[in-house]
Amino acid sequence: MADTYHHEPPYTIGVICGSIAGSSINRRLANALIKLAPADLQCSFIEIDTLGLYDRDLDGDYPPEATALKKAIEASDGILFVTPEYNRSIPGALKNAIDWASRPWGTNSFARKPVGIAGASPGGIGTAVGQQHLRSIMAFCNAPLMNEIEAYITFKEDDYDANDNVVNESTKEFLETYMRSFDNFVRRVLTVVPQAS
Incomplete structure (x- = not known):
């Protein structure tokens, strides 16, 4: 299969x-970030709530939920993780999804996908430690990581309306800046890193 060195938006x-x-x-x-994304980023959720626990014995006969997850990731030009921090790491459900998507060996669906990471917490450190764990995991999965702007969000209810629109102007400005940076990062990765065609 030939590689191409350019991928056009959207x-x-x-x-x-x-x-x-x-x-x-x-x-x-995540809903707020999707609404604030530049027009050339067409964002949609990839759900992980129906996955059973990863089991290596199933590598030869992947469950349909796991196969669907892999196909959704492979059909995406980039991945945006928006995650809480549990016990100074990422939630088990997220780690489980990553394990399914990165296996069986040699079929890692995250390979060369540009990745952004954001997260919200009621506390002041805003998922910083959990995000570092996720960065380590995704680096092993050979996914280019956006590092130029980090999004450790202290979640305040008054910053959002009932439809998850951001109503706090400084928060909105920061999240818009984050999504513009992610747009730029995706463009750089997809125009430099060979992508399977």
Whole structure:
């Protein structure tokens, strides 16, 4: 299969929320980021809540939910993770999804996909430690990581309306800047790194 060195916008971005809770503040942050994304980033959620626990014995006969996850990631030009921090790391559901998507050996769906990471917490450190763990995992998965702007969000209810629009101007400006930077990062990766055609 030939490689191509250029990929034109618009770009399909798979958004993976690290929390499977319906009331997740990170789901709300993800909704806000999607709304603030530049027009050339076409964002949609990749859900992880139906996956069973990763089991290497199933590598030869992947469950349909895991196969669907891999296909959704592979069909995306880039991935945006929006995740809480649990016990100074990432949620088990997210790690489980990454394990499914990166296997069986030699079929890592994240390889060469540009990745952005953001997260919200009620506390002041805003998922910083969990994000560092996720960066380490994704580096092993050979995914280029956006490092030029970090998004450790202290979630404040008053910053968002009932439809997850950002109503705090400084928060909105920061999140818009983050998504513009992610857009630029995706463009740089996809025009430099060979992509399978």
